[in-house]
Amino acid sequence: MPRTASSARRHTGRSRLLRIAAAFAVLVALAGYLTAQYISGNKGVERCVVQSADGSSGRGHAYRLSPEQAANAATISAVGTTRGMPERAVTIALATALQESGLRNIRHGDRDSLGLFQQRPSQGWGTERQILDPVYSAGSFYRHLAEVPGYSRLPLTVAAQRVQRSGFPQAYAKHEPDAALLAAALTGRTPAALTCTPTQTAAGPADAAKVRSALARDFGRSVLPAAARAADGAAGGAPAASTVSVPVKPGRAAGDGGRVRRGWELAHWAVAQAETLGIEEVGYAGQVWQAGSGWRTERKESGTTQVRIGLVR
Known part of the structure; x- marks a missing residue:
């Protein structure tokens, strides 16, 4: 049945109201996100960058991360070098933490997994409090890695899997380029390679x-x-x-x-x-x-x- 002029106007009005409501919902969601970022100190924003030795910012030559991630990565590296571990071990540790937690010290995970490396209290990795201490969890990872024969000569995904026993062992490989870039800077091999822009709060x-x-x-x-x-x-x-x-x-x-x-x-x-x-x-x-x-x-x-x-x- 053909629409009358009045029904067409009502339909157009409803469509306009729906579009306005949808736009308002998007604005409310955006405002909520920005408010949460402001309250949390904007920790998730990528305000740190590590560059390769030639200073290039092209694809594959730079990696961006948040201050929270950078701080955790620096701790992981420091714990490794303090234990006398080589740069390759730091690369393996950083790639593992990137896959397991995104370099965030999270309080949840699969079953009872926790922290940077998603270590499990029930599997003998330590208490919840210990695992949520980045220095302790990094030290535990390196201790287990050091027990893997020839770990520095193994493919990264194999070395990491010997420690982690993950259900997705190939997942570590995709993080190797970024982890290697981070390790080169954080172990001091690449000078003036890491910079951050802290919030002025x-x-x-x-x-x-x-x-x-x-x-x-x-x-x-x-x-x-x-x-x-x-x-x-x-x-x-x-x-x-x-x-x-x-x-x-x-x-x-x-x-x-x-x-x-x-x-x-x-x-x-x-x-x-x-x-x-x-x-x-x-x-x-x-x-x-x-x-x-x-x-x-x-x-x-x-x-x-x-x-x-x-x-x-």
Whole structure:
């Protein structure tokens, strides 16, 4: 039956109302998402980037991640090198954590799986509290990896599967390029390769004692001189320091190359932890990173015996 003019107008009106309602629903959803991101500190936004040695940002030469992911990756790397594990082991660990948790310390998973590596208390990986400690969980992963004969010569997916016993063993392989890029920067082999842009939400001055505590947590107490550790314990109500200087001890590589690599490892760790610890500047070997502007060359060349970490004031 042909429509009358009035029924056509009613149909057009209903269609217009439906379109307006749909558009409003989209706007409400977007507003809710942006509000959640603001409240949570925007942790899921990719505001860190690691680049290859040639500085290229083309496909396959750069990897973007959130500050939360960068901080967890830096901890995983630091725990590995502190245990004397090679860069290949760090790559395997990072690829595994990328697959298992997206480099997020999550409190859920398949059955009772938890944390960065989705380790299970029921399978002897530790208590829930231990597994949710990134230093503990990374250490557990490396301990099991070290027991895999010839792991450094195995394909990454095979080495990871020997530790994880996953139902999807081939899934680790797709993360190898990004994990290798991260490992090269976080172990210090590629200088000035990681930069982050923290949000400017610091409620007050950063705490130098917390920075030193985090360094000792990830790298071990020997990363800082005993005098610095004692000063933290006796600080009391003393004014907070605005800079933390970390001495760079010679690394495992021969000559000054080992020291420089160790220095860049510490410098990149500080950049990755910038949002968590209120770090706004990192200086090492003639390069300075500043929150919001990335790395630049210093006018006056600095040495390679210490990393300078400047804090939000």
